[in-house]
Amino acid sequence: MSDGIYPGHKHSFDDSSGVDTMVGTGPESSGQREPGRSPLTPTDYETIASRYDLARGGAPESLDAWRIALSSFLKHASLPLLDVGCGTGYWAVALADWFALEVVAVEPSRAMRQKACEQRRHPAISYLGGRAENLPMRDGSCESAWLSTVVHHVSDLGKSAAELRRVLVPGGRVLIRNAFSGRTDGIPWLRYFDHVRHLAEARWPTVDHVLQAFEPAGFGLEHLEPVEETTDLSIASYARRVGVRADSTLAAISDEDFESGMRKLEEAVGAEPDPKPVISTLDLLVLKATL
Numbered sequence: 370m371s372d373g374i375y376p377g378h379k380h381s382f383d384d385s386s387g388v389d390t391m392v393g394t395g396p397e398s399s400g401q402r403e404p405g406r407s408p409l410t411p412t413d414y415e416t417i418a419s420r421y422d423l424a425r426g427g428a429p430e431s432l433d434a435w436r437i438a439l440s441s442f443l444k445h446a447s448l449p450l451l452d453v454g455c456g457t458g459y460w461a462v463a464l465a466d467w468f469a470l471e472v473v474a475v476e477p478s479r480a481m482r483q484k485a486c487e488q489r490r491h492p493a494i495s496y497l498g499g500r501a502e503n504l505p506m507r508d509g510s511c512e513s514a515w516l517s518t519v520v521h522h523v524s525d526l527g528k529s530a531a532e533l534r535r536v537l538v539p540g541g542r543v544l545i546r547n548a549f550s551g552r553t554d555g556i557p558w559l560r561y562f563d564h565v566r567h568l569a570e571a572r573w574p575t576v577d578h579v580l581q582a583f584e585p586a587g588f589g590l591e592h593l594e595p596v597e598e599t600t601d602l603s604i605a606s607y608a609r610r611v612g613v614r615a616d617s618t619l620a621a622i623s624d625e626d627f628e629s630g631m632r633k634l635e636e637a638v639g640a641e642p643d644p645k646p647v648i649s650t651l652d653l654l655v656l657k658a659t660l
């Protein structure tokens with residue numbers, strides 16, 4: 370049932386769970402969204418997959434801050450790290466290399482997964498179909514889990530928290546890299562798209578919302594830290610990435626709102642005398658299994 374391309378984690382996979390690991394018609398197409406969150410339209414990663422890496426990836430320096438931030442919480446372990454919503458595998462490769470970890474990378478979109486398999490083959494990484502609410506892993510089979518810009522796509526966060534608790538070992542960690550509502554000042558593109566800030570804020574959960582979903586599943590807050598990453602080396606190349614419109618909020622707004630924001634961003638490009646790095650801040654939220 371799995372379409373993992375490397376067999377290295379067979380001991381961790383649960384091929385008898387009845388999980389549809391080949392989900393690929395839109396990652397948010399099932400499940401119930403929790404009250405109080407307005408997601409705009411679900412994001413179609415089947416369509417975004419072909420341009421996703423043009424918009425993400427950033428400068429190599431951008432990852433360094435995360436390697437340092439994560440080094441307090443991740444180290445080589447005998448059980449794999451689970452990368453939930455791994456997309457095109459960008460982080461799976463970094464985490465496998467930095468911390469000498471085996472990584473099981475789970476992704477519901479067939480097109481995103483295909484990109485990962487084609488472009489980020491790695492002897493320590495297995496790519497699998499699956500989603501956070503129904504993980505194709507055996508109980509207690511993973512040391513920790515990584516969710517990079519995924520929690521706002523998950524339709525049932527409480528169910529996902531219970532699933533993560535099930536597949537992690539006692540004391541295992543869930544490491545979340547995300548924008549959180551009320552903590553968005555460090556996201557550069559929002560300065561030019563202030564007219565849709567309320568939509569982005571409604572789309573991203575608050576830290577409290579995530580905690581409330583994870584605590585009943587047996588997780589407690591261990592750490593919360595804003596991490597500054599060098600997203601690009603100039604505003605001009607940053608504008609090209611934003612223009613790809615692979616960000617889920619930008620993909621969901623009207624063309625008029627998108628073009629209005631891009632005009633403001635292009636004005637900033639014209640006004641920059643010398644290239645300066647563009648810094649983004651996302652949060653690292655670390656939850657630890659207490660039960």
Ligand SMILES: C[S@@+](CC[C@H](N)C(=O)[O-])C[C@H]1O[C@@H](n2cnc3c(N)ncnc32)[C@H](O)[C@@H]1O
Pocket residue numbers: 396397414425453454455456457458459460475476477478481499500501502516517518519522523524617
């Ligand atoms: C913004 S992308 C992030 C990809 C990757 N983690 C990264 O940081 O580059 C969000 C990813 O979450 C996936 N996703 C959406 N709903 C999901 C769910 N319920 N469970 C797991 N992944 C999901 C999407 O298919 C998409 O690949």
